[in-house]
Structure formats: C-alpha cells, structure tokens
Amino acid sequence: MKISGRTFVVSGGASGLGRACVLDICAQGGNAAILDMNTEAGEELATALGASARFIQCDVSSTTSIASAVSSIVSWTRQTGKPLGGIIPAAGVGLPALILDKHLRPASLESIDFVLSINLRGTLDLVRQLLPHLAATGPSGPDGERGVVVMVASAAAFEGQMGQVAYSASKGAVAAMTLPMARDLSRFGIRVVTIAPSMFESNMTAHLSDKVREGLQKAMEFPARAGKPDEFASLVRQAIENVMLNGVVIRLDGATRMPSKL
Numbered sequence: 038m039k040i041s042g043r044t045f046v047v048s049g050g051a052s053g054l055g056r057a058c059v060l061d062i063c064a065q066g067g068n069a070a071i072l073d074m075n076t077e078a079g080e081e082l083a084t085a086l087g088a089s090a091r092f093i094q095c096d097v098s099s100t101t102s103i104a105s106a107v108s109s110i111v112s113w114t115r116q117t118g119k120p121l122g123g124i125i126p127a128a129g130v131g132l133p134a135l136i137l138d139k140h141l142r143p144a145s146l147e148s149i150d151f152v153l154s155i156n157l158r159g160t161l162d163l164v165r166q167l168l169p170h171l172a173a174t175g176p177s178g179p180d181g182e183r184g185v186v187v188m189v190a191s192a193a194a195f196e197g198q199m200g201q202v203a204y205s206a207s208k209g210a211v212a213a214m215t216l217p218m219a220r221d222l223s224r225f226g227i228r229v230v231t232i233a234p235s236m237f238e239s240n241m242t243a244h245l246s247d248k249v250r251e252g253l254q255k256a257m258e259f260p261a262r263a264g265k266p267d268e269f270a271s272l273v274r275q276a277i278e279n280v281m282l283n284g285v286v287i288r289l290d291g292a293t294r295m296p297s298k299l
C-alpha cells in the first residue's frame with residue numbers, strides 16, 4: 038500500500054509512538070487523522086502539519102465517540118480526495134496492579150476494565166467501525182489491495198511483568214486476534230499486522246524511576262537502550278508498504294526478554 042495519496046487513522050496519535058507514525062505518514066505524502074483524548078497536544082500537532090493532518094477528539098473506550106470520529110474522517114477523505122489506506126490503533130494505557138496485593142486485596146475490576154476498554158475493546162471497536170469504509174475504497178496495485186491495519190501489542194503480550202496482568206491480557210488479546218482478523222479480511226484485500234514493542238521512549242515510560250530504568254537496561258541485549266518512536270514508525274511504514282506482511286505479530290525489542298520484576 039502506497040502511503041502517498043491515502044489517509045491513515047492513528048489513535049493515540051497525539052503522543053509517543055502514535056505521534057511518530059503521524060509524522061512519518063505525513064512526511065511520506067499521506068494524510069493522517071489524529072484521534073486522541075489529548076486535545077491540546079493533538080491540535081498542536083495537526084496545526085504544525087497543516088493540510089495533511091486533522092485532529093479529531095476521540096475516546097476509543099466510547100463507541101459513540103468513535104462513531105462520530107469515523108463520520109468526520111469519512112467527510113475529510115471526501116473533501117481531500119485521499120481515500121482511507123489504513124488504521125493504526127495506537128491509543129493505549131498501562132495501569133499496573135498486582136492481581137492480589139500483600140494485604141490480600143485483589144485488583145479492582147474498575148482498573149482491569151479501564152485497561153481492557155482502551156487497549157482491547159477500543160482497538161477492536163475503532164477497527165470494526167472503520168473497516169466498512171476501508172473495504173469500500175477501490176482496489177489498488179497489482180494485488181488489488183484496499184488497506185492495512187497495524188495494531189500495537191507489547192512485549193507484555195509474551196512476558197508480562199509483575200503488576201501487568203490486565204495490560205498483558207489486553208496486549209495478548211491484540212496479538213491473538215491478528216491472524217483471525219487477517220483471515221477475515223483477506224477477501225477484501227485488507228492486511229493485518231501487529232507490532233509488539235519492548236520499552237520505547239514516550240510519555241508512557243517517561244515517569245519510570247531511575248531504579249526501574251537501570252533494571253530495564255540490564256534486561257536489554259542489543260542495543261541496551263529504549264527504542265525511539267521513529268524506529269517504531271519506520272516498522273509501521275514497512276508494514277503499510279510491504280504487501281507480504283500479513284497475519285503476523287512482529288516483536289520490536291532488540292532481543293530483550295522482560296524479567297518478572299525490575
């Protein structure tokens with residue numbers, strides 16, 4: 038799928054990994070719809086990018102908020118003449134909680150629902166509501182491709198650390214739905230790729246203590262550092278452009294395997 042001349046929807050596009058994808062898509066001549074709760078950061082980014090980006094305030098845990106964002110995206114693609122080309126549901130949250138703490142209190146259902154409703158349900162609902170519009174675009178290229186979904190899992194899908202039961206459940210589910218989604222969508226010429234990053238520099242990881250950072254550094258192989266958002270965006274670009282990538286979960290982790298705790 039060529040990025041140029043197409044519109045890509047990036048949830049969580051106002052910050053971190055999603056933001057890096059927005060910048061890269063616009064640099065490649067594509068348009069980016071930035072969906073995020075953070076209006077200030079989203080509008081600032083869209084203003085900086087000019088006509089190739091549009092910020093749409095959206096809470097991916099609300100199905101009506103997604104519906105309204107989808108309708109704005111569809112009208113924008115009609116105005117610009119740049120049809121939808123892909124969906125990158127990168128909005129995500131982490132809320133560490135032990136499943137049972139030392140006072141024998143189980144994790145609250147509210148905290149579990151919060152993580153699942155954004156990382157899992159929000160991903161699925163955004164993709165679900167955009168798919169009819171993606172499938173309605175004309176086929177392109179020699180393979181008749183219509184689009185690509187690039188989902189964001191995490192190393193925690195495979196080796197979640199202590200306190201990551203809900204986060205790992207959400208990311209493990211995203212990884213697990215990659216192949217069945219690719220199978221469901223193959224008849225429409227829509228591919229599905231999931232990227233599972235280890236620790237990357239972003240707002241999500243900016244607040245980690247020095248002790249945790251040092252521990253993470255020890256767990257790393259090569260390179261012994263957090264990934265950079267543009268390294269993530271570069272793999273997303275490859276997932277969009279390389280038609281043979283489909284139904285796969287790609288780890289982006291410099292061979293890091295997370296230990297139980299840091």
Ligand SMILES: NC(=O)c1ccc[n+]([C@@H]2O[C@H](COP(=O)([O-])OP(=O)(O)OC[C@H]3O[C@@H](n4cnc5c(N)ncnc54)[C@H](O)[C@@H]3O)[C@@H](O)[C@H]2O)c1
Binds near residue numbers: 052127
């Ligand atoms: N940074 C890492 O180390 C890392 C590692 C593995 C996976 N991930 C995943 O990458 C994705 C991006 O994370 P990041 O590190 O860039 O974090 P980030 O905090 O920098 O960005 C996440 C964005 O999602 C938005 N968001 C949160 N809840 C939302 C909601 N309900 N509706 C719409 N937008 C919402 C936030 O406002 C923010 O702009 C997440 O899915 C995260 O789980 C990150």
